[in-house]
Amino acid sequence: MSYKCSRCKRDVTLDEYGGVRCPYCGHRVLLKERGGDVKEVDVN
Amino acid sequence: MSDADFDVQYIERDDRSARVLIRGLTPAFANGIRRAMIADVPTFSIDTVRFVENSSVMFDEMIGLRLGLVPLTTPLDEFEVGDEVTLALDVEGPATAYSGDIETSEPMVEPADDNVPIIELKEGQRIELEADAVLDTGKEHAKHQGGVSVGYRHLQHVTVDGDRGEFDEDETNVLRGVIETEDGDIVPTAAFDHDLSEKYPGKELTVEDVPGAFVFHIETDGSLSVEELLLRAIDTIEERADELHTKVSV
């Protein structure tokens, strides 16, 4: 699961113990990034 | 029915739009052709999209919908309903992704216009996708309609009965479509601002529908030419008649 810190824009990986917090700047708002999978969409 | 005596005359003719006068049609047949042009002549349209990247401001589904509405050229001699063609789009902002940016694996099937905007991308936004276009009919989904704005009107015959009374007011006589004059000339009403009193000032007129004469206005989205659309529509009716014929004669 990859996130991005909304303040310092760095990539953040969450672990079990760290809680929701950026390890670089301490900001608590993280944005979830879009996964790298190819997404198939039916047009209708 | 055996008096299969048709007369076809193009009044206006362009690649994508035309006005065609057909004489000798029954109303049922005229309507059958009109409906077939709209719903039964198949065209290619994007039906499945695989998004590799979409960092634009719109959801995948919204872009998919827009892609589906892009008209694709459809050589019907080469394909049949259900056939698929793969296309791709890869645009990085700052730029606007246009239909012309769509790459095709099959040169016969490509966007009919290259200036249809799909989405505006800002700095750092990117869209990369692969799409499958499928050949199907307008009956299945409106995005497959080849004919846009297809309709007909009766040809109207104008007879001059005589002069209007000297002190009568010249009334406007608005008419839309195409008229046939007493000399047999075919004149679109646009030529006289749709007002018969402009063409026949001070005349007493009778206007009546010409039986069996229909003026079709046919406009396509660029997937097919007007003639192709009309011929294919006639074909679909013929195919159905033939199919029924074989089935009832067994």
Add this chain to the structure above:
Amino acid sequence: MELRVIEKTEEELRLEIAGEDHTFMNVLKGALLETDDVAAATYDVNPEQSGGQTDPILTVKTESGDPLDAVGTATEAINEKTTALADAVKAA
């Protein structure tokens, strides 16, 4: 185009033509009415109390002769017309 005969007598036929709509049915009806020995021809895409039936049902009555033959003759007439019209369009 799936056919299902609902009723068939010497001079009357009720036939369900699945998958068709007004586009073809009205042309067919028009052709039948111009066919010799056809007394009546009509179709209904949503018969009363049909419980959602939407496939058209063609009804043909003849003055004499098999109504199935009348349908055969009518479809031939349609083919004649479409062929002639297609030729006229190509020539224009």
